[in-house]
Amino acid sequence: MLDANEAGIGHNNPPPYDPEALSEHKSKADEFLAVTQQWLGLEKIETEEHAAQVTDQLDGLRGLYKKVDGARKAAKKPHDDAGKAVQAAYSPILTKLQRAADALKPKLGAYVEAKARREAEAKRKAEDEARREAAAAERALREAEASGDISAQVEAEEKAKAAEKAAKEAQKAPDTRVRSASGAGRTMSMRTVKEVEVVNINVLFLHYRDHPEVKALLQRLATADVRATGYDHAADPVPGITVTERKVMA
Amino acid sequence: MIRQPSSLSQLYAWHRAALAGENPPRHDGLPECGWFKRRLVKNGPWVPVRIYIEREIDPATGELTCDEIMRIEVEGLDGGDPANHWTYLTPITRREFDHLVDYRLRDSRMLDARQRIDLSNAPTPPQGVL
Numbered sequence: 001m002l003d004a005n006e007a008g009i010g011h012n013n014p015p016p017y018d019p020e021a022l023s024e025h026k027s028k029a030d031e032f033l034a035v036t037q038q039w040l041g042l043e044k045i046e047t048e049e050h051a052a053q054v055t056d057q058l059d060g061l062r063g064l065y066k067k068v069d070g071a072r073k074a075a076k077k078p079h080d081d082a083g084k085a086v087q088a089a090y091s092p093i094l095t096k097l098q099r100a101a102d103a104l105k106p107k108l109g110a111y112v113e114a115k116a117r118r119e120a121e122a123k124r125k126a127e128d129e130a131r132r133e134a135a136a137a138e139r140a141l142r143e144a145e146a147s148g149d150i151s152a153q154v155e156a157e158e159k160a161k162a163a164e165k166a167a168k169e170a171q172k173a174p175d176t177r178v179r180s181a182s183g184a185g186r187t188m189s190m191r192t193v194k195e196v197e198v199v200n201i202n203v204l205f206l207h208y209r210d211h212p213e214v215k216a217l218l219q220r221l222a223t224a225d226v227r228a229t230g231y232d233h234a235a236d237p238v239p240g241i242t243v244t245e246r247k248v249m250a
Numbered sequence: 251m252i253r254q255p256s257s258l259s260q261l262y263a264w265h266r267a268a269l270a271g272e273n274p275p276r277h278d279g280l281p282e283c284g285w286f287k288r289r290l291v292k293n294g295p296w297v298p299v300r301i302y303i304e305r306e307i308d309p310a311t312g313e314l315t316c317d318e319i320m321r322i323e324v325e326g327l328d329g330g331d332p333a334n335h336w337t338y339l340t341p342i343t344r345r346e347f348d349h350l351v352d353y354r355l356r357d358s359r360m361l362d363a364r365q366r367i368d369l370s371n372a373p374t375p376p377q378g379v380l
Binding site: 035039057062063 | 349353368370371372373374375376377
């Protein structure tokens with residue numbers, strides 16, 4: 001028979017918050033939600049007394065939100081603090097490792113660039129050589145055909161095939177990758193990264209004007225300006241917008 | 251010496267002007283008749299307050315038989331010296347005063363005038379609907 005005090009499944013892995021406090025907040029919130037549902041069930045607010053009571057209910061909801069949010073922050077704080085402590089302990093090491101890698105990359109980059117130059121030069125030479133060999137093989141083949149010497153013809157054909165193979169080899173892209181010395185590391189290579197500099201913002205805007213993010217950004221900037229203290233739409237309007245005023249409960 | 255009682259118009263002139271938004275001057279220690287509300291503690295419930303004149307009038311002559319005495323009623327009870335409350339009072343209409351008297355009985359949170367109300371402790375349901 002299971003004793004009430006006996007530890008059940010998961011007893012040594014409790015949630016990272018106080019479940020009783022959470023349950024209290026939840027039941028209180030449920031109370032408020034049930035009453036809010038009563039208010040929402042009314043077709044409309046018609047009396048001053050109801051309006052005043054709704055104001056109290058709204059204030060209560062706001063107050064409860066603050067309480068629950070405060071409890072959430074308090075429950076989360078030790079975890080945040082622990083997270084910050086872990087971050088503070090590990091960050092310096094990570095930063096040093098990142099800097100070390102960043103410092104090494106240009107060194108390897110310089111080597112890879114030099115290697116690429118060497119490979120390109122070797123490729124050019126190989127291509128020249130392959131072209132020469134192909135021309136010589138072509139010439140030898142024509143001469144052998146003219147002389148009727150079977151043996152010379154076969155040799156010339158062999159040479160032409162070898163020249164063709166050499167040309168194919170020479171056309172291969174040079175290998176500029178740097179492989180791991182032990183085989184366990186990642187192979188590194190020079191990567192081409194595209195970067196953009198804006199030289200004509202108007203033309204650029206025209207290109208992207210239909211992009212939804214552009215509109216959202218402009219709307220955000222204009223809204224901030226319009227809501228700023230001292231903005232006068234009549235005297236100094238932000239161009240390209242209309243301003244409407246909407247009443248909201250606050 | 252014939253002593254005529256003050257007219258209601260005279261007694262409630264300040265209150266009428268205050269409700270009309272005329273912002274009549276309010277002098278410390280010189281309360282005026284009317285209906286008011288105040289809080290006894292910060293964030294506490296509104297409490298109905300009434301300032302009135304107590305007097306005796308001779309029905310035969312219409313003259314005062316004694317001095318007019320200013321009284322104050324706070325939560326329906328004698329509030330002592332009206333001057334002690336005067337600067338804390340907010341003038342309200344008679345109708346709002348009556349509603350406040352009634353509403354305090356229907357909302358239990360308002361019964362203790364010296365207890366601040368925390369609206370987040372309990373929801374506020376629509377009264378008289380369910």
